[in-house]
Amino acid sequence: MLFELHHVAYRTHDTKVLQDISFNIEAGSTLTLTGPSGSGKSTILRLLANLISPSEGEILYQGQKTTSYQPDQYRQRVSYCFQQPTLFGETVKDNLAFPFAIRKQAFDEAKCLARLKEVDLSSNFLGKKITQLSGGEKQRVALIRNVLFEPEVLLLDEVTTGLDDFSKQQVHQLIKNEQERGVTIVQITHDQSELAEAKLQLHVENGRISQ
Amino acid sequence: MKNLAVNNWSLLLAFALVLVSLVISWKEKLGLTKDTLYSVARAIIQLVIVGYLLKAIFKVDNLFLTIAMTLVIIFNAAWNAYQRDPNPHRKFWQAFVAQFIGTYLTLSTLLVTGAIKMVPSQVITITGMIAGNEMVAIGLAFKAMHDAFHDQRQQVLEKLALGASPKLASMEIIRRSLKTAMQPTIDSAKTVGMVSLPGMMSGLIFAGVDPVYAIKYQIMVTFMLLAATGIGSVIMVHLAYLNYYNDQMQLILE
Numbered sequence: 001m002l003f004e005l006h007h008v009a010y011r012t013h014d015t016k017v018l019q020d021i022s023f024n025i026e027a028g029s030t031l032t033l034t035g036p037s038g039s040g041k042s043t044i045l046r047l048l049a050n051l052i053s054p055s056e057g058e059i060l061y062q063g064q065k066t067t068s069y070q071p072d073q074y075r076q077r078v079s080y081c082f083q084q085p086t087l088f089g090e091t092v093k094d095n096l097a098f099p100f101a102i103r104k105q106a107f108d109e110a111k112c113l114a115r116l117k118e119v120d121l122s123s124n125f126l127g128k129k130i131t132q133l134s135g136g137e138k139q140r141v142a143l144i145r146n147v148l149f150e151p152e153v154l155l156l157d158e159v160t161t162g163l164d165d166f167s168k169q170q171v172h173q174l175i176k177n178e179q180e181r182g183v184t185i186v187q188i189t190h191d192q193s194e195l196a197e198a199k200l201q202l203h204v205e206n207g208r209i210s211q
Numbered sequence: 212m213k214n215l216a217v218n219n220w221s222l223l224l225a226f227a228l229v230l231v232s233l234v235i236s237w238k239e240k241l242g243l244t245k246d247t248l249y250s251v252a253r254a255i256i257q258l259v260i261v262g263y264l265l266k267a268i269f270k271v272d273n274l275f276l277t278i279a280m281t282l283v284i285i286f287n288a289a290w291n292a293y294q295r296d297p298n299p300h301r302k303f304w305q306a307f308v309a310q311f312i313g314t315y316l317t318l319s320t321l322l323v324t325g326a327i328k329m330v331p332s333q334v335i336t337i338t339g340m341i342a343g344n345e346m347v348a349i350g351l352a353f354k355a356m357h358d359a360f361h362d363q364r365q366q367v368l369e370k371l372a373l374g375a376s377p378k379l380a381s382m383e384i385i386r387r388s389l390k391t392a393m394q395p396t397i398d399s400a401k402t403v404g405m406v407s408l409p410g411m412m413s414g415l416i417f418a419g420v421d422p423v424y425a426i427k428y429q430i431m432v433t434f435m436l437l438a439a440t441g442i443g444s445v446i447m448v449h450l451a452y453l454n455y456y457n458d459q460m461q462l463i464l465e
Binding site for chain 2: 051
């Protein structure tokens, strides 16, 4: 098993966000979390990304507690993409250069252009100002930022919500490419077409799993 | 020193100036009467104690006593800077280390270059000026850092999610805080002598020193404050950003 969650609970002050969450995720699979807004789906993703720690229970990644890994290196392997991503700096290049800066590597333009092409963004996008991008283009750039160094797991938090059909299609294709590469995907979606295709689903309601 | 005319009687008469402030507060219903009286009383008591203390220390002229006095100044400045940090996870030792290194590095440069002499009257007064300015700069850095972490929370989270270290995720905030801390010293260096005649220079001119000689000290003070606020704040911001993260490199904002 890639991920094992054992009786995980998460509380903020007096609010019980998650209670007694236990499930496993197999390597290379795609798991879709469903459920109403505020049910705790995003919290599960944030726990998997080790952006927050469980109040109770434990999460294992490849048989070891997530907290036993060096957190920054762990997050390079288990990559979280936000619903409404914030782009940094001024240009698209500033954003794609960031994963290289994290790994102290020189910027590889050819690599970035190839990935941009994958989501139908041409080479002149690299120099484009982020203020000139549409919502769909921003989300595609943000996703490329996540997958540039091929993570083992992609955590997708409603990444297609609010996107136009064309952008949605490009994002779907990118996710498909990642699945074919063997990347494990845990996603949250309310999109009916995505739900219809999701083979493995887990329903979250009031902070609990209800299958 | 023949021009220095202030005595107890003239001070008592000058107290009329405080009365002006009290009348304004009373007339305008500002509710500051009590606070004004308290602050004036505190200032008088503190200055009287410091006056006698310095007189005694200057008379004894002992190296260890001088160093002890500078440590007291640094400790007080660090404590006050620390109190200005809005982050509940603040740490006093960080403010102390920043003040300690910033002050002693600047002070020792001034001593080695011969700009000041190793005598209590010069070392203690200069330490007070350095530590005081550093305290203000560090206080500004704390406030700017706290605001920036709240304003840029989402951006920091995304950088962490991409696998950035807390340092890389906070780099923009560190720079912004440092700039805020150093800006007032740089700005005041631009207008020194044109808008205000600073304390050091005014004091020397008051005491009858040739203004051309007095400005040399002021130039030294300008250099010294630029260095001290720079060193103190750079150490502080590089320590303080860590207080916004836990050991799992997770952002902790209350």
